Amino acid sequence: MLMRLDKFLTSQNVCSRREASKLVREKRILINGKPAAKSDIKVDPECDMIEVDGASVAYRKFIYIMLNKPAGVLSASTDKNAPTVIDLLPDELCRRGLFPAGRLDKDTTGLLIITDDGDFAHRMLAPKSGVYKLYNALLDKPLSDEGKASLEAGITLSDGTSFRPARVSFKSEEDRSDVLIRITEGKFHEVKRMFAYCGCEVKKLRRLAVGELFLDEDLAEGEARLISDTELKKVFSGQNN
Numbered sequence: 493m494l495m496r497l498d499k500f501l502t503s504q505n506v507c508s509r510r511e512a513s514k515l516v517r518e519k520r521i522l523i524n525g526k527p528a529a530k531s532d533i534k535v536d537p538e539c540d541m542i543e544v545d546g547a548s549v550a551y552r553k554f555i556y557i558m559l560n561k562p563a564g565v566l567s568a569s570t571d572k573n574a575p576t577v578i579d580l581l582p583d584e585l586c587r588r589g590l591f592p593a594g595r596l597d598k599d600t601t602g603l604l605i606i607t608d609d610g611d612f613a614h615r616m617l618a619p620k621s622g623v624y625k626l627y628n629a630l631l632d633k634p635l636s637d638e639g640k641a642s643l644e645a646g647i648t649l650s651d652g653t654s655f656r657p658a659r660v661s662f663k664s665e666e667d668r669s670d671v672l673i674r675i676t677e678g679k680f681h682e683v684k685r686m687f688a689y690c691g692c693e694v695k696k697l698r699r700l701a702v703g704e705l706f707l708d709e710d711l712a713e714g715e716a717r718l719i720s721d722t723e724l725k726k727v728f729s730g731q732n733n
């Protein structure tokens with residue numbers, strides 16, 4: 493697949509198109525060991541060896557970003573009225589076509605994966621993939637034994653919406669309003685509606701993990717970083733259990 497050198501470098505978050513021209517002029521870009529003649533020259537990222545200042549640029553067709561989503565931000569690519577999760581990304585992580593893989597409510601915080609890989613997002617979100625999502629919910633009151641049992645058995649709301657069985661535990665038996673819940677679907681307001689069924693209101697909701705990929709504790713709210721290839725595989729670990 494041939495593409496312009498400057499376009500390739502921007503897509504890999506190496507530099508802007510303008511910077512690429514400058515780097516070419518300064519002979520700091522090598523293609524297969526020879527200085528690039530022009531910034532719009534065509535390269536094949538899968539075959540050509542491209543180096544910038546002596547470091548080879550590894551080709552990543554898609555990127556995957558972990559964001560620690562703060563409250564008050566929409567899980568969307570663009571919005572006229574409110575800031576979106578894409579607006580939070582630093583320049584070096586931005587590229588065209590990024591979108592959040594799944595949605596968290598505006599007031600929900602925690603792990604959100606942002607990517608430009610539609611197939612990945614589809615696979616991650618498809619209920620049949622059984623990728624679980626782990627949430628920490630702070631409730632207005634303790635969850636009863638009966639409530640826990642019904643969430644674990646799976647529930648059907650009066651409007652006919654059904655939710656698959658969840659795994660429910662408490663951080664400590666002393667405080668049964670601080671709940672860890674693991675679900676494998678992503679229906680609208682799912683966790684909030686599940687707890688509402690049990691007579692509890694969710695005061696705070698935070699996503700801690702998707703599959704075995706846990707939110708990086710070092711990321712402050714609003715911060716983002718790339719997900720490594722090894723980490724990405726964890727999204728699909730521990731499915732259906």
Ligand code: URA
Nearest residue numbers: 597600681682683684
């Ligand atoms: N369930 C909810 O109710 N809200 C979220 O943001 C995610 C899961």
